C-alpha cells in the first residue's frame with residue numbers, strides 16, 4: 001500500500017496563519033476560518049473548449065494513474081487513514097481536516113476542463129432543507145429526526161455536455177379530418193341525421209436539420225439522469241477553468257459513466273426531440289406511421305464539474321434523496337408519505353360524502 005506524504009495532497013495554506021484555506025461560496029474566494037484572510041482565484045474560462053467526440057473515441061490507452069489504496073497521514077492530527085486514490089477530496093475521520101487529492105482525476109482518461117463553483121453555501125442549503133422538510137402535510141411527523149442536517153453535504157459531480165448537428169429525413173401520413181352527414185333513426189323510429197368524423201390520409205415527407213448545444217448528462221452513477229434533471233438548469237455560461245482549489249472544503253467525484261456511454265444517452269435525447277419535431281411537420285389534424293432517419297455530425301463534448309448539495313436519508317429501510325442545485329438553489333426532494341395521515345384523510349373525505357348524501361336525502 002502506498003503511503004501518501006502530506007505534500008502529495010493539495011493543501012492550501014493561509015498566507016496569514018498557515019491554516020487550511022477553504023472555498024467560500026458567498027465571497028467566491030478561498031478564505032481562512034481563523035484569521036479571515038481571503039485569496040482570489042482567477043475566474044477566467046479560456047481553457048473550456050468543445051473537443052471532438054470522434055477523436056476522443058479513437059483514443060485508447062490507460063489513464064496516467066491506476067486506482068489504488070493509499071494511506072494518508074493527517075497534516076493536522078497525525079493520525080493515519082486509508083483511502084482510495086480515485087477520491088478527489090479527503091476528510092480526516094479523526095479531526096475532519098479536509099484536503100484535495102490531485103491524483104484522483106488522473107485515474108480517468110479525461111480530466112475536467114471546467115467547473116461551476118458553489119454559489120449556495122452550507123447555511124443556505126440547510127435553510128432550504130428545513131423549509132422543505134416542514135412543508136407538505138403527508139410527511140410523517142418524525143421525519144425531521146431521520147433527515148439530519150449533518151447528512152447534507154456539498155459535492156462536485158462530474159457531467160458531460162454534448163453538441164451535435166443533425167440531418168434527418170422523414171416520411172409519414174398526415175391526417176385531415178372531415179365530416180359527413182349520416183342518417184339515423186331515433187328511439188321513436190323517426191329519421192334523424194348526425195355528423196360523423198372521417199380522416200383523409202395524405203402521404204408526406206421532408207427533411208429536418210437542427211443542431212444541439214450543451215446537452216447535459218450526469219457522469220456519476222450516484223443519482224439517475226432523471227434526478228439530475230430535476231435540479232436543471234445550470235447556467236453553463238458561468239463555467240470557469242477547472243482549478244482544484246474550488247474543491248477545498250467540499251467533496252468531489254470522478255466519472256464512472258464513460259464519454260461514449262454518456263453520448264449514447266445524449267443521442268437518445270436528440271432522437272426524441274427530432275422525432276417530435278418531425279411529427280409536428282407531418283401532422284395536419286393528426287398523423288401516423290412517422291419514420292425518421294437521422295445522421296449525426298460534428299459531435300463535440302466537454303467534461304465539467306457541477307456543484308450539488310445532496311442529502312440521502314433512510315426512512316423505514318427506504319432511501320430518499322434531497323438535492324439542491326449548488327449554483328441556483330433549485331431543489332428536488334422525495335419524501336415518505338405517512339400511512340396514518342393518508343388513512344385519516346380518506347376517512348374524513350368519506351364522512352363528508354356521507355354527510356352530503358344524508359342532507360340531500362332530507363330535503
Ligand SMILES: [Zn+2]
Nearest residue numbers: 014017032035
Ligand atoms: Zn489564516
Ligand SMILES: [Zn+2]
Nearest residue numbers: 074077092095
Ligand atoms: Zn486529522
